[in-house]
Amino acid sequence: MASRLAPKVNSRQGESQCKEKYVVLLSPVGKLKISGCEVGLHEIKLPKMSMLPSGAESSAACKVCEGMEEMTEPLKQCLEWLCAYFCEPARTASLPMPAFHHPLLQRDSFTQRVLWTLLRDVKFGEAVSYKQLADLAGNGRAARAVGGAMRSNPIPIIIPCHRVICSSGQSGNYAGGNLLKEWLLSHEKLQKEKLAY
Template sequence: MCEVLSAICTSPIGRLTISYCLQGLHSISQISTINDRSFLPHANQSIEYELPCDIDDPILDSCREWLDDYFHAGVHPIKTPKLCPTVIMKGNSFQENVWYTLLKRVPFGHVITYGELAKLAGNTGAARAVGTAMRRNPFQLIVPCHRVICSNGKKGNYAGGERNSVKVWLLKHEQIENCK
């Protein structure tokens, strides 16, 4: 059983909550009060942890480095922070397989449709199930659900439609502007 700790950090898309244990990240997501009405991005905002938290923790260090590379280096970070195997493990379930496939096969600056991702994850007819997996994704940004779009080129809903402006901002950040 994992002893889960948490930290909050600043980022260009607002404050992020990070849950983790000694084995890796359990989740990373924007704080719950961020939505389309309250979203105020700040592209130059540095990645800093709010105290109190163990700033010298290797899991938090790798997460901060990843976020800093993602937001400020303008490229897809090469080294993914360690993800706890109790949360995601390749082949454990269709949902986890979708997350793992998205993480490993859809690089920075690219998009994929729900149907294409279903096919890559091993179930051609499961586009709707991919949508459910995206809604349940515990690793915002790291498992890049913002890169999954509808087959008609529309962006689709992000965070159940509550944070569509965040998805638009992230796609523009990655210079993906051909979505409707």
């Protein structure tokens, strides 16, 4: 797929223009459109699911269906991580995490702190309530703001906003739709149970 110039984005090295590249991964939950540059990932766009995939747990496979010819290192790392997540979740712990290059993750804000806390502290197969995540991020009264941070997460699945649920135990809303959130939670629970044996 052709590259295009993205708007200027603050990076740790200062201002830089980046050439955004795209790749589409066909996964057990549908097509994930991933964008990034040489510096890091910009975004993962989730498919909207209208029905749960059948037999996906046993026949999970991933393949690149667009953009393979111009992949940057962060895109390669992202693809490897996502393929492991769907097919061999235990491998994700040993894989390098792709760098992120999205403005939301570069500036110091409560949203950024919540997303980094979620990535660091809520492990595969675990779930946390909006209130618990607010506590972990340093402001226990900001559960509603945590919901806003989850809605603005540019890198879902890797930054696991699907693991944030309501205090009642209900799954809550999700950018890819509630079916996708339930599938991801179920996938992690099933894989974690398999690893326990």
